[in-house]
Amino acid sequence: MGQAGLVGFMNVSIVMLIIGFTVLLLMVKFELGPMSRLSAGRRWLMTLVLGSGMVAFSIKLALIATFVHFPEQTIRQQIAMRKSPALVTWDSGKFAAAEQPVVQVQKPYEWRALPGVAPAPAWNPTTPEKVALGERLFHDTALSIDRTVSCSSCHDVRNGAGEDHRPSSTGVGGQVGNRNAPTVWNAAFQAVLFWDGRAASLEDQAIGPPLNPVEMGMPSAEAIEQRVRADVSYREPFARAFGADRPITIRQIAAAIAAYERTLITPDAPYDRFVRGDDKALTTAQLRGMELFQSVGCIQCHSGPNFSGASLFDPPPSTQRLFPVFDSPEYMKRYKLNKDPGANAPGSKQAVWRIPSLRNVALTAPYFHNGSVDSLPEAVRIMATVQRGRQVGSGTNGVRAVVWSKQDRTIARNDTAVLSDRDVDDIVAFLKSLSSDTLAARNGNGG
Numbered sequence: 351m352g353q354a355g356l357v358g359f360m361n362v363s364i365v366m367l368i369i370g371f372t373v374l375l376l377m378v379k380f381e382l383g384p385m386s387r388l389s390a391g392r393r394w395l396m397t398l399v400l401g402s403g404m405v406a407f408s409i410k411l412a413l414i415a416t417f418v419h420f421p422e423q424t425i426r427q428q429i430a431m432r433k434s435p436a437l438v439t440w441d442s443g444k445f446a447a448a449e450q451p452v453v454q455v456q457k458p459y460e461w462r463a464l465p466g467v468a469p470a471p472a473w474n475p476t477t478p479e480k481v482a483l484g485e486r487l488f489h490d491t492a493l494s495i496d497r498t499v500s501c502s503s504c505h506d507v508r509n510g511a512g513e514d515h516r517p518s519s520t521g522v523g524g525q526v527g528n529r530n531a532p533t534v535w536n537a538a539f540q541a542v543l544f545w546d547g548r549a550a551s552l553e554d555q556a557i558g559p560p561l562n563p564v565e566m567g568m569p570s571a572e573a574i575e576q577r578v579r580a581d582v583s584y585r586e587p588f589a590r591a592f593g594a595d596r597p598i599t600i601r602q603i604a605a606a607i608a609a610y611e612r613t614l615i616t617p618d619a620p621y622d623r624f625v626r627g628d629d630k631a632l633t634t635a636q637l638r639g640m641e642l643f644q645s646v647g648c649i650q651c652h653s654g655p656n657f658s659g660a661s662l663f664d665p666p667p668s669t670q671r672l673f674p675v676f677d678s679p680e681y682m683k684r685y686k687l688n689k690d691p692g693a694n695a696p697g698s699k700q701a702v703w704r705i706p707s708l709r710n711v712a713l714t715a716p717y718f719h720n721g722s723v724d725s726l727p728e729a730v731r732i733m734a735t736v737q738r739g740r741q742v743g744s745g746t747n748g749v750r751a752v753v754w755s756k757q758d759r760t761i762a763r764n765d766t767a768v769l770s771d772r773d774v775d776d777i778v779a780f781l782k783s784l785s786s787d788t789l790a791a792r793n794g795n796g797g
């Protein structure tokens with residue numbers, strides 16, 4: 351039985367109540383009155399006392415009938431309808447159809463903070479010995495053919511935000527690759543790695559760069575093992591991390607680097623403090639941006655504590671997406687965003703990419719797989735346009751309408767409103783709240 355049924359039931363109850371009350375009045379006047387020999391005034395008083403008793407009893411009966419006959423969901427909706435404000439304002443605009451009651455039909459999106467520990471696979475638990483060894487390997491140029499490049503050359507974790515601020519990185523012999531170096535901070539929370547999501551774990555990933563001819567240029571896994579074995583100062587740390595009497599293997603090298611990377615996490619951003627209960631951690635602009643991030647639909651892809659549907663938080667993760675979803679020839683041409691099809695078949699018009707995490711994004715310009723966009727507001731405008739089909743512009747911010755379907759009992763927001771420059775700024779302000787304070791301080795500008 352739906353809401354209509356419940357409303358009908360209530361109406362019938364009220365009519366019955368009025369009829370009952372009238373019958374009682376007539377009875378008191380014509381039956382009880384003459385018998386009781388009371389004065390006219392007292393007769394009315396008696397009617398009132400008996401009548402209100404009866405009204406109370408009827409209400410009780412009606413409530414019992416309601417709770418017995420109607421599903422909990424229906425009653426909750428009724429209560430929600432009564433509680434909702436009749437008119438919701440949104441900055442200058444007003445919600446159209448505001449006289450319609452607003453009913454919450456879905457469980458709202460839950461915002462979550464990043465945990466303080468990154469999960470590790472059972473075969474490679476994170477130990478202090480492995481982490482220390484992994485840190486040394488990560489910064490060791492011996493893993494590259496001409497001993498000039500280490501992981502940290504492109505992922506500066508000691509002084510930077512885990513990347514190199516270049517559109518695409520420079521590897522051995524000054525060779526320039528064709529993709530932007532993503533930050534390694536919080537990569538430990540991603541279910542798949544690389545822009546196209548082709549690596550399934552940090553352990554798998556760690557062997558890639560040393561063997562990549564453009565990055566570190568080592569000819570083979572054996573060559574990497576030889577390099578590390580040749581350095582006697584590695585013997586003791588490997589023995590401590592993996593047990594003595596075992597030759598150093600590529601698997602151990604990868605395991606140690608991965609263990610170190612699992613400590614490169616930033617659960618200390620203002621956003622995390624806000625979600626954990628510090629009301630003052632976000633500014634008003636950031637709060638507006640947080641709401642927009644949800645209502646514009648960024649959370650459809652950049653979801654969960656790592657702001658990526660490709661992270662380990664919501665199994666099974668949904669890792670890759672079309673980019674662009676909505677065509678924008680202008681943006682595509684200006685930034686050559688659909689030259690590289692990513693994980694899609696070569697020559698495809700629409701590319702497929704792993705959903706990147708947006709943590710520390712304000713510190714990791716330039717943006718996108720090809721590093722073609724320098725400014726974060728521009729990246730946000732592109733995303734709103736090509737991933738959400740929204741118009742972005744200054745000035746005319748039209749009326750945002752709430753569309754309530756009486757028939758389906760669903761609510762949606764009319765998506766045609768132009769996102770203003772201020773909306774974009776608010777989203778950018780919110781994205782800055784995802785920056786670790788420690789990393790932002792290094793950058794010198796808080797993002």
Ligand code: HEC
Nearest residue numbers: 500501504519520521529530531532537543544545559565
């Ligand atoms: C020459 C620069 C360069 C070097 C050296 C380098 N990387 Fe990278 N790294 C990149 C680029 C570029 C990508 C993205 C490549 C892609 O997606 O196709 C990347 C991606 C990654 C990712 C994936 C991050 C994510 O969000 O998916 C991790 C983790 C990583 N590198 C770790 C390492 C480690 C560990 C080393 C050393 C063993 C290393 N990198 C060496 C440039 C480099």
Ligand code: HEC
Nearest residue numbers: 647648651671673703704705717718719729730733734737
């Ligand atoms: C349909 C899924 C989807 C939606 C919706 C979406 N994004 Fe993205 N986002 C992606 C993908 C995929 C990429 C990676 C694109 C690439 O590889 O160049 C990305 C990249 C980004 C980047 C660049 C990250 C970097 O490190 O270079 C930013 C910033 C971003 N998105 C913000 C947003 C914002 C803000 C919204 C809401 C207006 C949004 N996204 C909506 C899927 C989505």
